[in-house]
Amino acid sequence: MTDTEAVLLELTKEPKIAYFSMEIGVHNDIPTYSGGLGVLAGDTIRSSADLKLPLVAVTLLTKKGYFTQDINESGWQVEHPTLWDPAQYMQLLAPRTTVQIGGKDVHVQAWLYNVQSLTGGNIPVFFLDTDIPANSPEDREITSSLYGGDLAYRLKQEIVLGIGGVRILHEMGFEIKKFHMNEGHASLLTLELLNRFKKPIEDVWDEKLVWDKRSVTNLCVFTTHTPVEAGHDKFPYDLVARVMGEIIPISTLQELAGKDNLNLTKLALNLSRYINGVAKKHGEVSKSMFPGYEIHAITNGVHSFTWTSDYFKRLYDEYLPGWANEPEVFVRVGRIPDERLWKAHMEAKNHLVGYIREQTGVEFSPDILTLGFARRATAYKRADLLFRDLDRLERMGSGKLQIVYAGKAHPKDDPGKKLIQNIIQYKERLKGRINIVYLKNYNMDISLKIVSGVDIWMNTPLRPLEASGTSGMKATHNGVMNFSVLDGWWIEGHIEGFTGWSIGPPPNELTPGADADVRDSEDLYNKLEYIILPMYYNDRHTWIRMMQNAIGKNAYYFNTHRMMRRYVTEAYIR
Numbered sequence: 001m002t003d004t005e006a007v008l009l010e011l012t013k014e015p016k017i018a019y020f021s022m023e024i025g026v027h028n029d030i031p032t033y034s035g036g037l038g039v040l041a042g043d044t045i046r047s048s049a050d051l052k053l054p055l056v057a058v059t060l061l062t063k064k065g066y067f068t069q070d071i072n073e074s075g076w077q078v079e080h081p082t083l084w085d086p087a088q089y090m091q092l093l094a095p096r097t098t099v100q101i102g103g104k105d106v107h108v109q110a111w112l113y114n115v116q117s118l119t120g121g122n123i124p125v126f127f128l129d130t131d132i133p134a135n136s137p138e139d140r141e142i143t144s145s146l147y148g149g150d151l152a153y154r155l156k157q158e159i160v161l162g163i164g165g166v167r168i169l170h171e172m173g174f175e176i177k178k179f180h181m182n183e184g185h186a187s188l189l190t191l192e193l194l195n196r197f198k199k200p201i202e203d204v205w206d207e208k209l210v211w212d213k214r215s216v217t218n219l220c221v222f223t224t225h226t227p228v229e230a231g232h233d234k235f236p237y238d239l240v241a242r243v244m245g246e247i248i249p250i251s252t253l254q255e256l257a258g259k260d261n262l263n264l265t266k267l268a269l270n271l272s273r274y275i276n277g278v279a280k281k282h283g284e285v286s287k288s289m290f291p292g293y294e295i296h297a298i299t300n301g302v303h304s305f306t307w308t309s310d311y312f313k314r315l316y317d318e319y320l321p322g323w324a325n326e327p328e329v330f331v332r333v334g335r336i337p338d339e340r341l342w343k344a345h346m347e348a349k350n351h352l353v354g355y356i357r358e359q360t361g362v363e364f365s366p367d368i369l370t371l372g373f374a375r376r377a378t379a380y381k382r383a384d385l386l387f388r389d390l391d392r393l394e395r396m397g398s399g400k401l402q403i404v405y406a407g408k409a410h411p412k413d414d415p416g417k418k419l420i421q422n423i424i425q426y427k428e429r430l431k432g433r434i435n436i437v438y439l440k441n442y443n444m445d446i447s448l449k450i451v452s453g454v455d456i457w458m459n460t461p462l463r464p465l466e467a468s469g470t471s472g473m474k475a476t477h478n479g480v481m482n483f484s485v486l487d488g489w490w491i492e493g494h495i496e497g498f499t500g501w502s503i504g505p506p507p508n509e510l511t512p513g514a515d516a517d518v519r520d521s522e523d524l525y526n527k528l529e530y531i532i533l534p535m536y537y538n539d540r541h542t543w544i545r546m547m548q549n550a551i552g553k554n555a556y557y558f559n560t561h562r563m564m565r566r567y568v569t570e571a572y573i574r
């Protein structure tokens with residue numbers, strides 16, 4: 001028996017939950033993630049490893065990664081492929097499978113990456129790869145770049161992920177008791193399952209019943225992440241016919257996935273026993289988008305150990321032993337003396353200040369109130385809202401405020417790139433009065449440095465477009481308060497003046513008003529000027545109380561350990 005055969009024999013001993021995600025951030029330097037969705041998938045797997053859950057994960061290898069970000073002299077983002085070597089981190093497995101694309105067989109292989117926990121738990125992640133000599137040069141590129149290419153390219157990737165994923169798990173000998181689709185990208189897996197549960201035709205009188213939907217539905221769990229209709233993957237049926245062929249009869253497919261287009265979200269909704277949104281509000285928004293479906297909500301979390309800086313890890317180890325595998329222990333955060341909490345924060349802040357100096361040459365001061373904003377650069381996140389009234393910002397912030405930005409725009413998202421360019425122009429305009437930096441190549445390592453090293457974490461999405469958001473949860477693990485629009489998770493985590501501050505009105509309406517920018521920026525300026533700046537400089541005692549609350553109320557709850565326990569009890573064992 002070869003090494004990998006022995007590994008697979010061990011892994012396939014008991015039935016598993018198979019977690020499918022187009023992107024997974026398992027490791028900072030494995031560039032198979034673009035943002036929140038992939039980092040959430042990674043955190044899901046890390047908590048599952050800690051909790052020793054019987055789970056395996058499936059994703060694509062994306063050998064050219066998402067991309068490496070450069071910003072040219074005019075402030076415009078330029079992309080380069082991120083080349084990396086899977087063999088440095090992963091083990092190529094022997095079992096292979098094929099999927100049919102454009103009428104041809106495309107061979108698919110898998111690389112194994114183990115996410116290992118200090119508890120002894122281990123979750124295997126299978127990275128699917130079509131870069132095999134037996135495939136045509138074009139097909140070898142199918143698993144090259146994350147969210148790259150055109151609609152046909154995307155469909156091919158989703159065939160490899162969904163259909164190829166189910167087949168290769170089968171080839172490896174797994175018995176799967178639940179398929180969890182993290183977003184609609186993976187939902188073609190349901191078609192493969194329908195084929196597997198096909199009943200012999202002579203058993204039934206109605207041809208449609210050949211498709212045993214109930215057996216498939218019982219196996220599937222679907223988490224939707226996208227609160228806008230336009231964000232869901234849809235493919236015209238002529239493209240589907242050309243690329244995927246007729247995996248199941250087109251009339252059945254139309255019944256399940258939409259009359260005019262193959263809508264992957266609809267397909268997943270129609271074939272999943274358990275469906276959920278990623279925060280309570282997002283659950284409601286999803287219900288109104290998809291009437292007639294029972295949609296639950298399990299609010300996202302972050303992996304506590306991954307998203308806590310070394311400085312806070314040491315502090316927690318001393319005062320809250322066991323916190324990493326039982327984040328509920330944060331309830332006793334009051335045991336940490338104020339001066340120790342502040343000292344750990346200043347260490348994290350100094351670390352960020354050093355990183356900023358090294359990357360940009362700009363000298364930040366550890367004694368100045370520092371705001372952080374880092375996430376995908378895309379229009380609805382309104383990264384430039386803070387600059388709506390430049391004079392006012394300058395008046396209140398001169399010498400008293402500094403700001404760190406980071407984030408990539410999708411290569412085809414020109415409005416997102418424009419946002420980056422705007423911020424870089426504002427940075428020049430405010431130079432010498434308010435220091436601002438835009439850090440390149442936002443990734444998990446940089447994220448941890450920023451969320452732990454700033455004083456305030458800011459988020460300004462246009463409601464209701466932030467399904468959950470997770471970076472704010474990372475901040476709370478480091479005693480950093482949120483100052484954000486009441487959308488996504490923050491609706492559940494926010495207690496005004498206690499865990500942080502809101503921006504704009506309470507989240508009562510489902511669609512934003514036309515005056516949202518004016519209204520939200522007014523509130524942002526008022527709170528910054530009259531509440532946050534004065535408290536930071538004049539009332540350190542209350543400030544540190546709020547840092548404690550961020551940990552004891554927010555980090556306590558918004559972690560993937562709590563989230564996974566809920567997936568197990570509410571979705572997986574049903």
Ligand SMILES: *Cc1c(COP(=O)(O)O)cnc(C)c1O
Nearest residue numbers: 035036375443444447469470471
């Ligand atoms: C956490 C994280 C995100 C998600 O940030 P949001 O504010 O929730 O959108 C995106 N990218 C990276 C690299 C992250 O670490």
